Amino acid sequence: MDELGYPDDEEKRLLRERHYNATIIKRMDLTEDLARFRIQCDEPVMPFEPGQYVAIGLGNWEPRLRGTQPEDVPIKKSRKLVRRAYSISCPMLHDAESPKAGELAPVDQIDYLEFYITLVRQGATAASKPPALTPRLFGKGEGDRICVERKITGRYLLGDIPADENVLMLGTGTGEAPHNAMATTLLSGGHRGKVVIATSVRYQSDIAYQSEHDELMRRFPNYCYLPLTTREPKNLEPNRPDYVGKQYLQTMFTTGKLAELVGDPLAPGNTHVFLCGNPDMIGYVPPGGDVPDRPGMLPLLRAAGFHDATETPGPGTIRFEKYW
Template sequence: MSSVNIDVYSEKASCERLLSVHRWTDKLLSFRTTRPAGYRFTAGQFARLGLEIDGQIVSRAYSITSAEQEDQLEYYAIVVPGGQFTTRLAALQPGDPVWVEKLSYGFMTADRFVDGRQLWMLATGTGLGPYVSILQQPDVWQRFDELVVVHGVRQREELAYADKFEQLRQHASQQGWPARLQLLRCMTRDDALPDAPGWLAGRITTLLKEGRLEQATGLPLSVEQTRVMACGNPEMVTEVRELLRERGMGPLRRTGGGQFVTEDYW
């Protein structure tokens, strides 16, 4: 996080307006802003937002959850107790100013994969955000046969966007797009899990190591067919990298090749 003078910041950012806020829990929220004219991003990238606090602009990065073609921008955020930025963010009302930097950032985009038939998207907490945007792009449903979202949280109340994923699944079916979407919800501190497919107890990394993610989906991970994205808790991301390397997979590189891409989410 950084703090800069407003006049300096205005040279690289556009002053937009907060449009709406959706509160999933007292600590989790999604919010929408107007979109700067000419703003471009690729699904999976993040924006840098600024808020005026005590006469200075304080900025922070948030993944964009809206579709590339929408005329608004949506983000998914966690309110950090005592956090300078998110405390102010949580108090904003529609119409309040939010600065949006003119450039988008990040390399965790599905178009970087040049092959593979399965796209696995692993997330803890608000690391889910990029996948909401990615799955709103028709080409992803047309390029892959299997799409798997794995969302790891502590308790059920922290799950978000499940209805959105179902809407996307139905829309893809109506359009005749070939990919199948599976959603796995993994909880570490909820003892009352539904007795239904797609609900698992445990950490993503434990479930990956034990083969339970593959068992739940019926999809074996392979170097030839599987492509993986991991976003969220740095400890999860680091361990996922190690587990995938043990399976013979490597990170995506600018020169080409590789089976996974990751992004730490704080």
């Protein structure tokens, strides 16, 4: 330790050896603030289902990326890990260097975990604590060590969906991650109904799996991927010939444009809906909570005849991931 009592380089090395149990084997940057991380654990991970999540962590002793909000770590926490849970994504297709190159790659057929992560540079408000994990994670690259918690958990699961019924997955940003894992599992299992992922992002550059989705749509006529944007010129400039307005999921659903793009009514009688991402998009209001001026997908879906999966199983159910 130095004179301030913080870990020196040698102690940091020992702390990494003690706490880290996995290695970053691949990092794919989409933008400065968005990346896919593949992490291989030292020991085989427990079996899990697509849609579940696990916590990853780094030590408070790790450096923060330049350009992120500064953080004063007290000495008593300088040897602790900071952790955050992330839904597990998947590559969808095996890489060219894999013996299974080009084949479907569901989560139970790969020996690593893939995560789709946004760099959070600062807290949401001036009073918020500085983000702790991603400013450290985005300073790491292939070969660097990390901690992955052993318990993979979560109730955001596919459940029992008949092969001929539709699956509609609506997400924002990196909320697409569990949907990628779910869709790959459905397609690898021979699902015959429509499998639709619609993801709303600000810019087209925020779409991390476009080439994989394109290939899956080429191979599977029942698969549809809709990347929807809100801040591209076509969303903001009415005089453009390709003007479409802001493609929020709520608007796309209520206007019927989503069903039109998919080529299916997406009716409660044969469709299961999954929601993941921004809580405002999901629209969950706890009992006694204030109803927002702009409703999320939950009340809109209920008004259209869908119902929560906890009420009655079968088509017309809504499942959503809770981050709160």
